[in-house]
Every structure is written in C-alpha cells, then in structure tokens.
Amino acid sequence: MKDNSGSLYIIEAILAxxxxLVAVFVxxxxISIPSPEYSYEAHDLTSAQDTMEVLxxxxDFEDQTFLCEISTILKENKNSKKSIGEVSEICQNKLDSFKIANYKFCENNKLKGKVLAYRGNDNNAGEVSVATRxxxxYSYTLYVW
Incomplete structure (x- = not known):
C-alpha cells in the first residue's frame, strides 16, 4: 500500500x-525549582503598622484623622494634665474598639514618652510590632504584641 498523500508522515510527526512535549513536561x-517553605501557622498578632495606618x-477628605484630633486637643490645652487624661481616655476607647489583645500607645516628643493607652503585660511579650507616626x-508610637 502506497501513501501518496503523506498522511502517515503527518500522523507520525504529530505523535513524535x-x-x-510529554517528555518536556515530565x-x-x-527538575523544577523548589518553592520556599511557607509557615501555615497563623498569628493573632495584629500589625501595629496596619492599626497606625487606620489612626x-x-x-474622606472632610474628616479629621484620629491623630489630628488628639494632637489638637493636646495643643489647644497646652499639654495640661486634664487634656492628657482626656486624650488617654479617647485613645483607650479607640484602641479597645480594634480588639487588640496587648498594646501600648505613647507620645514621644512633646510629652516625653508619656503612655496614653495601655493594655496587657509587656514583660512576657515575644513578638512586638511597632509603628510610629x-x-x-507630636510623635506617636504604637507597640502591639
């Protein structure tokens, strides 16, 4: 039997x-590059950076930021004890609303490291996430652990 149309050659070429291709895929x-090992252990640690971004x-463009609000209270009252107490209460309520397990929120510049809001025991803190704005x-620092 003679193959004048060349169909056997075409079938043979497609098969080859x-x-x-199967050999190349195998x-x-x-020999693929191994992917890095990712930890599937989830951390309940809320990032201080994320929280500080929210603060x-x-x-929208008409609202004040939280940091603007507390800075204005402190500045208008010349950092009085009453204004620090008011700001501490506002900060405590705001950070408690985020349901962060342990945190410390401080003002570092004008109030010389005064702690405005605090929850938890930082003596046993393993991983601490820190953010400053x-x-x-006024310079505020948030520690979350």
Missing amino acids: ITIL VNTV AGKI TYGD
Whole structure:
C-alpha cells in the first residue's frame, strides 16, 4: 500500500511532537525549582503598622484623622494634665474598639514618652510590632504584641 498523500508522515510527526512535549513536561516537573517553605501557622498578632495606618488615615477628605484630633486637643490645652487624661481616655476607647489583645500607645516628643493607652503585660511579650507616626509636633508610637 502506497501513501501518496503523506498522511502517515503527518500522523507520525504529530505523535513524535506529542511524545516530545510529554517528555518536556515530565522533566520540567521533576527538575523544577523548589518553592520556599511557607509557615501555615497563623498569628493573632495584629500589625501595629496596619492599626497606625487606620489612626493616621482619613475616611474622606472632610474628616479629621484620629491623630489630628488628639494632637489638637493636646495643643489647644497646652499639654495640661486634664487634656492628657482626656486624650488617654479617647485613645483607650479607640484602641479597645480594634480588639487588640496587648498594646501600648505613647507620645514621644512633646510629652516625653508619656503612655496614653495601655493594655496587657509587656514583660512576657515575644513578638512586638511597632509603628510610629508624626502629626505636627507630636510623635506617636504604637507597640502591639
């Protein structure tokens, strides 16, 4: 039987290409670069950076930021004990609303490291997430563990 149309050659070529592609895929999967090992252990640690972004960010362009609000209270009252107490209460309520297990919120510049809000025991803190933001003359630091 004579093949004048060349169909056997075409079938043979397609079969050879298919075998070659299968071989390439097998070699590729065997010799692939190993992916890094990711930890599947979830941490309940809320990032201080994320929380501080919420405190420093505006909801829309007409709202004040939380840091602006507390800085204004402190500045207008010349950092009086009454204004520090008021700001401490506002900060405590705001950070408690985020349901953060343990945190410390301080003002570092004008109040010389005064702790404005605090929850938990930092003596046994393993991993501590830290974020700092500045508003005007005031510099705030949030520690979360």
